[in-house]
Every structure is written in C-alpha cells, then in structure tokens.
Amino acid sequence: MTIQIRPNTTQTYRGPTAVRRRRIQEGRPFPLGATWDGIGVNFAIFSAHATKVELCLFDAAGENEIERIELPEYTNEIYHGYLRDVRPGQIYGYRVYGPYEPEAGHRFNPNKLLIDPYAKQLIGEVKWDHALFGYTIGHDDADLSFDERDSAPFVPKCRVVDPAFTWGDERRPNIPWDRTIFYETHVKGFTMRHPAVEERDRGKFAGLTAVEVIDYVRSLGVTSVELMPIHAFVDDSYLVEKGLRNYWGYNSIGFFAPDPRYLASNSIAEFKELVSAFHHARLEVILDVVYNHTAEGNELGPTLSFKGIDNATYYRLMPDEPRYYINDTGTGNTVNTSHPRVMQLVTDSLRYWAGEMRVDGFRFDLATILAREPTGFSEESSFLHATMQDPLLSEVKLIAEPWDCGPGGYQVGRFPPGWAEWNDGYRDTIRAFWKGDDGMIPKVANKFSASADLFDKRGRKPWASVNFITAHDGFTLHDLVSYNDKHNDANGEDNRDGHDHNISYNYGAEGLTDDKEIVETRFRQLRNFFATLLFSRGTPMILAGDEFARTQGGNNNAYAQDNEIGWVDWNITPQSRQLAEFVQKVIILRQSLAMLRRGTFLHGTYDEELGVKDVAWLKPDGQEFVDGDWADGEAKCFGVLLDGRAQETGIRRPGTDATMLIVMNAHYDVVNFTLPQAPGGKRWRCVIDTNLPIREELAPFEFDTVYMATGRSFLVFMLEPDDDADSEDARRSFAHVSEAFARSTSDRLRV
Numbered sequence: 001m002t003i004q005i006r007p008n009t010t011q012t013y014r015g016p017t018a019v020r021r022r023r024i025q026e027g028r029p030f031p032l033g034a035t036w037d038g039i040g041v042n043f044a045i046f047s048a049h050a051t052k053v054e055l056c057l058f059d060a061a062g063e064n065e066i067e068r069i070e071l072p073e074y075t076n077e078i079y080h081g082y083l084r085d086v087r088p089g090q091i092y093g094y095r096v097y098g099p100y101e102p103e104a105g106h107r108f109n110p111n112k113l114l115i116d117p118y119a120k121q122l123i124g125e126v127k128w129d130h131a132l133f134g135y136t137i138g139h140d141d142a143d144l145s146f147d148e149r150d151s152a153p154f155v156p157k158c159r160v161v162d163p164a165f166t167w168g169d170e171r172r173p174n175i176p177w178d179r180t181i182f183y184e185t186h187v188k189g190f191t192m193r194h195p196a197v198e199e200r201d202r203g204k205f206a207g208l209t210a211v212e213v214i215d216y217v218r219s220l221g222v223t224s225v226e227l228m229p230i231h232a233f234v235d236d237s238y239l240v241e242k243g244l245r246n247y248w249g250y251n252s253i254g255f256f257a258p259d260p261r262y263l264a265s266n267s268i269a270e271f272k273e274l275v276s277a278f279h280h281a282r283l284e285v286i287l288d289v290v291y292n293h294t295a296e297g298n299e300l301g302p303t304l305s306f307k308g309i310d311n312a313t314y315y316r317l318m319p320d321e322p323r324y325y326i327n328d329t330g331t332g333n334t335v336n337t338s339h340p341r342v343m344q345l346v347t348d349s350l351r352y353w354a355g356e357m358r359v360d361g362f363r364f365d366l367a368t369i370l371a372r373e374p375t376g377f378s379e380e381s382s383f384l385h386a387t388m389q390d391p392l393l394s395e396v397k398l399i400a401e402p403w404d405c406g407p408g409g410y411q412v413g414r415f416p417p418g419w420a421e422w423n424d425g426y427r428d429t430i431r432a433f434w435k436g437d438d439g440m441i442p443k444v445a446n447k448f449s450a451s452a453d454l455f456d457k458r459g460r461k462p463w464a465s466v467n468f469i470t471a472h473d474g475f476t477l478h479d480l481v482s483y484n485d486k487h488n489d490a491n492g493e494d495n496r497d498g499h500d501h502n503i504s505y506n507y508g509a510e511g512l513t514d515d516k517e518i519v520e521t522r523f524r525q526l527r528n529f530f531a532t533l534l535f536s537r538g539t540p541m542i543l544a545g546d547e548f549a550r551t552q553g554g555n556n557n558a559y560a561q562d563n564e565i566g567w568v569d570w571n572i573t574p575q576s577r578q579l580a581e582f583v584q585k586v587i588i589l590r591q592s593l594a595m596l597r598r599g600t601f602l603h604g605t606y607d608e609e610l611g612v613k614d615v616a617w618l619k620p621d622g623q624e625f626v627d628g629d630w631a632d633g634e635a636k637c638f639g640v641l642l643d644g645r646a647q648e649t650g651i652r653r654p655g656t657d658a659t660m661l662i663v664m665n666a667h668y669d670v671v672n673f674t675l676p677q678a679p680g681g682k683r684w685r686c687v688i689d690t691n692l693p694i695r696e697e698l699a700p701f702e703f704d705t706v707y708m709a710t711g712r713s714f715l716v717f718m719l720e721p722d723d724d725a726d727s728e729d730a731r732r733s734f735a736h737v738s739e740a741f742a743r744s745t746s747d748r749l750r751v
Contacts, residue, residue: 009660009663027082029075031116032348033256034092034160040084041160043092045116045721046077046341047107047310053079056113058091058326068095077341088162091123092116093152096309100134100146103323107143108305109134112151115254115305117345119158120352121268122257123644126295127154128237132302143299143323156253156260163356165269170276173221173284177463177539178597179429180397181587182286183222184471185544185568186248187230187262191500204264208278217283219750220580221587223398223543224284226363228472231272232257234295234304239560242492247562248472250365251331253295253304255349275358284360287353291335291346292369292404294689298325298332313339328369336384337370346370347393347434354396355579363398365423366404368411379416383719388418398464404484413454419464420539423451426467431480431503433666434528434712440631442562444664445617448640449602450537456601463599465485465538469529473554473589477529477546480504481522482511487554490565499558514536523549523579524712527690528664530583534590535662537602544568547583548576560585572751580751585744589687589716592740594733595642595657595662599649607647608656614646618661622674622704637665637709639673641730644719644730645680656729658737659719665709673715677703679720680727687741688716698741 014388027042033383035042043055045735071079083170092230094116098108112134115122131149135385172543191207201207208214217225232254235246249259253525260273275285294314295309306314325333336342353359363371371381377562378384402411415421426447429465433440446453451464474488484506486498487532507525508518524548533540544550545568552558558566572580590596602615617625618639629635644657659678665671684705687696691710702718709715718737721730 003674009121010121014305020056023084024069024072024254025082025084025204026073027080029073029078029080030119030136032078033120033212035156036088036091036160036162040082041086041090043071044078044079044080045071045094045118045309047079047096047098047308048313048341050079050096050108052097053099053333054095054110055081056084056093056152058157059364060089060091062091063153064276065152077083082425086160088160090160091157092160093155093157094363096197102135102143102299103321107134107307107311108145109308111148111302112157112303112308113157114303114308115156116158117254117309118256118348119254120163120256121159122156122232122254122260123159124156124461125236126156126253126302126304128240129154132304133309134303143396151303158257161309162267165272167272167276170279170358172358172419173223173279173282175282175284175360177397177461178448178599179591180224180284180463180539181222181534181590182224182226182466182539182541183217183220184228184288185227186566188473188562188730189247189567190544191359193564194568194570201264203262205258205262205270205274206264209274211641213659213699214281214283215276215750218281219748220547220584222559223282224286224360226286226541227279228288229290229365230258230262231255231289231339232259233290236295238295244492244560245562246560250559250689251295252289252290252293253587255289255291255345256352264565272357279358284397286361286399287359288363288365289350289353291337291349292366293329293331293333295334296333298327299323308630316343320685326406327406328372328409330405333407334369335524338373340382343382343386344385347390349391351385351392354392356587357744359396361399363401363585364401365401367400368402368404368417369406371411371415372404372406377411377414379414383746385417387414391414394418398586413451417458417460421452421455421464422541423447423465423467423538425451425454425470426465426536426538427448427471428503429531430469430529433636433664434525434532435503435505436636436668437503440666441632441635441638444628445640448532448536449615452601452603457628462537462601463539465542467533468541468543469533469536470543471541472543473557474542474551475502475504475554476550477526477548478527478551479554479556482551483554484510486556487511490555491557491560498555502556505630513550519575521712523575524690525581525712528548528712531586531690531716534583534586535596536718537562537596537598540590542583548572548580570751577749577751578693581749582747584747586688588744588747589737592737593645593660594648595644595660598657600647603637604644609652610645611709612643612645612654614643615744616643618671618676620671622676636667637663637671637673639663639676641676641678643678644733656711656733658733661717663707663715663721664710665710665711665713665715669711670742671711672706672710675701675703675705675707675717678719680724680730682719682722683720684717685720686715687718687737688714696745698728698738
C-alpha cells in the first residue's frame with residue numbers, strides 16, 4: 001500500500017493538560033466493546049501482547065481529550081473496566097502500550113489513538129496526517145522508526161450507544177431461496193439524485209426509507225436489496241489527494257459501526273428504521289461485508305485500530321519476516337481469521353448485524369480469504385464451520401464472492417451446502433453468447449441450468465448459483481451494449497485501471513448515439529439479458545438502475561466516483577421506463593412459473609418410469625440436439641424445451657407445471673425456428689418476444705409453425721394444454737400463467 005500524504009501538515013498534540021481520576025471498577029471481560037447496562041458502561045478490549053491499555057474519554061464534540069484511565073483488569077487476554085458515571089453518547093478511544101518491534105510483528109505505539117474494534121458508532125473521519133502513522137514518514141528506517149506525535153485530532157472517535165429501539169410488529173420477510181431476486185445498490189448512489197427524497201436525507205439510510213423509494217423497489221418485484229458496504233470505512237489517502245473518495249466502501253475500519261456519512265440523524269437507530277421499513281414492505285436487507293482486510297494497509301500504512309491493538313494477532317504476517325504482511329487481498333493486509341479471537345470478532349459482528357440490526361443476510365467480499373487457513377482454502381475452515389453451526393447465522397442468507405488474488409484463490413462451487421456463490425462464469429458466458437461469439441451454445445446450456453457441473457453436489461440446490469450479468473464492479477448493462485472499451489479517465493489513472501476484457505459491444509457507435517437502429521438493437525439486447533437472467537435456474541441478481549438503462553459513461557471501475565458518474569440518475573426517458581416495465585413483467589412471470597424455481601438441476605436425461613426428459617435442447621428445425629450438433633461453433637440459435645411433466649422433487653411422480661419453450665437467437669439476422677409438437681398440448685402461446693416488448697395477449701401458434709425469430713432476440717412460449725381429462729393439472733398451471741401474464745401487463749411500476 002502506497003501512502004501519499006501532504007508534508008508538513010502535522011501539529012504536535014499534547015493531550016489533556018490534567019488527568020482526573022474517577023471511580024473505576026473491575027468490570028467484566030465480556031461482552032467486548034463498550035456496553036451500556038442502564039447504570040454505567042463496561043469497557044473490554046482484547047490484546048494478547050499489550051502491556052497496558054488506557055481508555056481515553058473526549059468531550060461531546062470529540063475534539064478534546066478530557067480524561068485518560070488505565071483499564072484495571074486483564075482476564076484471558078482481555079483488558080476491562082467499568083465506569084458507573086458514563087452514559088450513552090460518551091466519546092472515547094484507546095491507547096495501547098506494548099513492544100514496538102516491527103521485525104517481530106509488534107507495532108504498539110500509545111501516541112496513536114485507536115478505534116475500538118467493537119465500537120457500535122464512530123464520529124468524524126480520518127484526516128490524513130503524518131501523525132496517523134506509527135513510524136516517522138521520511139525516516140531512513142521507514143516503518144522501523146517510532147513516531148511520538150499524537151494522532152487523536154486526526155482519527156475517528158468511538159461513541160457509546162444505547163441499543164434500545166422499538167421494532168413494533170416488524171418481522172423478517174424470510175423470502176425462500178427459490179423466490180429470491182437480489183437487487184445490488186449503494187446507499188448514497190441510489191438516492192442522491194432521487195427527486196422524491198428530501199435534500200437532507202439524500203445519500204443516507206433515511207433516504208432509502210422514503211415511501212417513493214420503497215414503493216418503486218417493491219413494485220419492480222425484486223425481493224432482497226443488497227447494500228454495498230456500510231461498515232465504517234476510510235477514504236484512501238491517494239484518492240483524497242486527487243479530490244476523490246472511496247465511494248464503494250471496500251476499505252473497512254469498523255465492523256460494528258455504520259459509516260457516519262450515511263447517517264442523517266447521527267443515530268444508529270436510523271439504520272434500524274431502514275430495516276424495519278423494508279421488512280414492512282416484505283423486502284430483505286442484505287449487507288455486503290468486508291472482513292478480509294482493513295484500511296490500515298501494509299507496514300507503511302496508518303495505525304488506526306487493529307495494528308496498534310495487536311498487529312501480530314489481527315493480521316496474517318509473513319512467517320519468516322513478520323515485519324511484512326501477507327497480501328492475499330491486493331490491499332496490503334489480510335485479516336487473520338485463523339486466530340480464535342479474530343474469528344470471534346468476525347462472527348460477533350455478523351451476529352450483531354443479524355440479531356441487533358435484524359438484517360437478512362450477508363454477501364462476503366473475497367470470501368475465499370475468510371475460508372483460507374495457513375495451508376490454503378479449505379471447506380473445513382474454522383470460518384465456514386463457525387458460520388454454519390451458529391443458530392442465528394445458519395438461518396440467514398450467506399453469499400460468497402468465491403475468489404481472491406491469493407494462491408488457489410478461485411473457488412467457485414467449492415463452498416459448502418447452505419452457501420450461495422456469485423457465479424462469474426455465468427456472467428461471462430451470457431455476455432459472450434449475446435455478443436455473438438462462436439461456440440457458446442454448450443456453455444450457455446450449462447449456465448442456464450444453474451451450472452450443475454459446479455453446484456450439483458452434496459445436496460446443493462440451483463439457488464446456490466447467484467447469476468448476474470453486471471455488478472458494481474464493471475460496466476452497467478447499458479454500457480455493456482454501448483462501449484467496446486472502458487473510459488475511466490475520471491479515475492485519474494490514465495485509463496489503466498479497471499478490466500480490459502469486458503465482453504462488450506457497441507453495435508456501431510462508441511457511447512451515446514442518435515442512430516435509431518443502433519439504439520433499438522441495444523435496448524433489445526438489454527431485454528435479452530434480463531430475460532435470460534430471470535428465466536435461468538439459479539438466483540438472479542440485478543444491478544440497481546440497469547432496469548432503466550443507467551449509464552456510467554463507459555466507466556467500468558467507478559470505485560472513486562462519488563458523483564454523477566456513480567449515482568443513479570432518476571431522469572428516466574420513456575424508452576428506459578419501457579425497459580423497466582419489461583423487467584417488472586419478466587419478474588412477475590418468473591415468480592409465477594414454478595418450473596423456473598424448481599429445486600432440481602437440468603440434465604437432459606430420460607426418465608424411463610415417467611417417460612419424459614426434464615429438458616430437451618432444440619435446433620432451429622425443432623429437432624433435438626445430437627452429439628455432433630453441440631460442436632457446431634457457428635450455431636447461435638437454439639431452443640430449450642422444459643417439460644412440465646418431469647419430476648419436480650425427490651418424490652417419484654409426474655410434474656404438474658406448465659411446459660415451456662424458450663428460444664434464444666444470438667445471430668444478427670432472422671432465424672426461422674420451427675415450433676415443435678409437445679405431448680399434452682394443442683398449441684403454443686407466445687409470452688415474450690424481446691423484439692416486441694409490449695405484448696397485450698398470449699398470441700397462439702400452432703405446432704410446426706415456422707416462427708421468424710428476429711436477430712438477437714429471446715422468446716418464451718407456453719404450452720396450451722389439450723382438452724383431455726388427464727390434463728387438469730396442466731390446465732390449472734396454464735391458467736395460473738395466463739393470470740400472471742395479465743397482471744404483468746396491468747401492474748403499475750411506481751417510478
């Protein structure tokens with residue numbers, strides 16, 4: 001980690017001129033953190049190698065240190081004490097004494113005020129200054145030197161909180177996995193430009209509770225809002241030097257405290273109000289959490305918390321040179337979850353958010369690191385054991401980003417039962433197919449079936465594959481079909497940052513254009529992507545704003561763009577609104593079609609007892625693929641016949657779902673597709689044709705009709721059952737689909 005600090009900005013801070021002794025009791029070593037019990041506050045902090053810990057109390061503004069108290073007891077490597085006359089709202093921090101021996105992994109420096117790892121609220125932000133570093137910047141021995149300047153004026157302070165909150169009749173939505181649709185968004189970016197959100201609430205938790213915001217999300221049909229990191233984080237010094245911010249927030253410094261910049265009310269109850277409001281709307285709240293590293297960087301990074309409390313415990317250090325950090329995260333350091341107290345910190349944080357804050361699940365950034373022991377990634381790691389056996393955590397949604405930049409870092413499909421995983425292979429395959437790349441049909445068939453080769457083991461279900469085409473990291477969906485190249489100049493890195501392999505295509509013009517043919521092709525492709533995502537087996541995830549063609553101007557790495565580039569633009573054009581209404585329609589259909597949500601993977605094997613295949617892959621002539629057909633690299637159009645009679649669950653009986661035919665044509669021109677005959681039906685009804693986004697009726701098509709599939713289009717047909725008495729269940733399923741189609745054309749999108 002390279003730190004860039006403006007020189008000669010530090011002023012010596014002398015601390016309190018006098019220390020007033022007050023009555024302090026021994027207190028308890030648990031719970032860790034600052035705990036208000038209605039009478040006083042218990043302070044407890046872990047350090048295996050410290051020799052003394054001082055509690056520093058500050059005035060209400062957090063500017064002046066008014067008292068410094070040594071914690072009197074040390075029990076099981078925990079320093080603790082109890083103050084009867086301290087109340088919620090008290091501002092505090094710690095100074096920790098011990099050896100300053102960087103070559104042995106120890107970096108204690110009591111001149112540095114430290115954030116309590118268990119602090120429930122922080123005030124202020126990091127003000128970059130040389131005093132923040134345990135060593136003297138510019139010294140010949142670099143981090144081996146010792147800096148005596150006081151960092152208190154430049155570091156965030158902790159605040160004691162009162163956890164009391166009236167939840168009323170709030171209940172968790174408990175959305176089943178098979179009905180879950182994630183909606184990834186950013187607390188600030190989602191509301192900063194929303195016209196219905198009051199100015200003071202924009203960019204805050206309070207902004208997300210605006211009635212108009214919740215009504216929109218609910219009417220779209222998604223079930224689970226995944227918030228990008230909200231834990232307290234730091235703006236990197238090199239970004240501050242450029243006038244930028246760490247917008248995404250993947251730079252945590254506090255795992256219990258919400259970032260102060262998201263609080264309009266200066267109270268953590270504001271986040272609880274958000275959760276309560278979402279739950280009343282039957283929406284889940286999922287947190288994107290970053291436990292793999294902290295904002296303290298490597299040996300040249302600042303001393304803000306963990307580094308000064310017990311560096312050798314909290315971080316993975318090089319075994320032969322503990323002066324240096326193992327950097328499996330690419331950020332300078334790696335949190336040492338192999339240590340039981342560090343593991344406790346992570347699981348205590350998770351339980352706090354799932355219990356006290358009542359969130360519904362977590363998406364773990366670079367989750368491979370958390371499951372990596374000194375010997376490498378392990379499905380039997382202490383982290384995975386701890387989360388899966390915990391009675392609270394085992395009941396919330398756990399989603400892994402199953403990769404990091406360390407050795408053996410790519411582990412998609414390797415997390416244990418109970419976990420879901422981001423499936424980047426789905427993203428790349430679907431992008432390449434609709435772009436028109438050769439030889440994609442076999443890969444698409446695999447990903448469309450929830451990547452059975454990766455996830456169909458140990459009783460895992462299709463929902464374990466979190467399917468996405470876009471996420472915060474990369475192009476928006478609009479930009480995916482509008483730019484051949486990234487345009488990241490605003491990041492100040494000469495366009496060197498961000499991915500170069502985007503699998504994108506601009507269809508004839510780079511960026512925005514008035515060419516109607518290009519614009520129509522792009523919007524049809526957007527509909528194709530959404531239809532593919534929502535009709536695939538697995539758990540779909542949508543990037544907020546993609547449903548109305550939000551753009552970042554070709555920036556595919558907007559991590560530092562806390563401005564109009566990174567914020568969602570709610571000035572929606574009629575064409576973009578039509579796209580959002582299409583997405584709403586497809587979501588309604590997905591939730592109504594039990595076939596799409598079955599807990600079985602698609603394998604295309606023939607069931608001798610039932611006389612049916614779960615899926616048949618069709619060529620444009622309506623005939624089923626044979627072995628040689630899969631090798632045709634130039635084929636770009638195929639059909640998927642999902643037979644509703646196939647076994648639904650582990651019980652051996654025929655299914656009763658409606659039979660579906662899906663046609664995907666990635667060819668640039670029309671392909672004539674013969675609609676096949678299907679047992680138990682009399683004709684096909686067209687539910688979706690992305691070339692005709694507005695369809696008011698289920699248009700009928702007889703068997704063997706040659707349907708002209710528009711170039712680059714996605715089609716869905718439902719089988720209309722025949723009049724045979726044995727088809728009562730099929731007719732009931734088809735009627736259900738018909739009702740859903742009618743609702744999808746009448747439900748109002750509240751945007």
